[in-house]
Amino acid sequence: MSASDRPAPLNPSDAFKDHLLATLPHLRAFARGLCGRPDYADDLVQEAAIKAWAARDRFTPDTNMRAWTFTILRNHYLSELRRNRHQADYDPEAVERLLTMEATQEDSVNISDMEAALQRLSPERREALLLVGAGGFTYEEAAEIGDCAIGTMKSRVARARAELSVMLDPEREGPAAVKVPAASP
């Protein structure tokens, strides 16, 4: 049974909670892509969920819960990055090993390779690609979540796509793929 099959909760807090809980898998996927570490990603999700719960009076019902909670999560993640608490755990050599592993799955791109390649992008470009390329947000929504202009978001996505193409699909794309419209980072 899905959330939509259940009777509508009577209490607004119950409705909010159900909505928040249904959003948790998306938050986990977004956080995993952002930081590349499952345990830390789940910590981020839990902290973001608690912040969202504490601020639930500020959420407008019938608006996009996923966009709202993603914004909370990315702001929390960025403040954590600034405090430099978890960056030391990032191991570039491990990423390199993953990238040079031979693909063992039938997929055109091994998921491990994709995870490793994502982590080689700048945080802004990684976030942009996750929001638009994986999360399914429009550029407008992604720009709002990422607190930047739409043109900046488009540029970040284009640059992230070009970088990943060089990393993951070099034969097809070639070095020319990195040429993207000039704009802010």
Next chain:
Amino acid sequence: MELALSQPKGMDDRKHKLGSSSQPSGPGQPGWADGLRKLYNSVLDEPLPDSFDDLLKKLDRTNDERK
């Protein structure tokens, strides 16, 4: 509650599916684009880990206090 936790992709934000008009998509997609979505969806399909139990209890508790 368990029901909501196992809710897979889609849910309330169905209108925000991949491939809406203002997103890059179509035949020009590089080979890895599908891998990016698979990566995202692989996490969506995971059950919530046990570590989330405390969070859920906390939400329940504060909700009860408000009623």
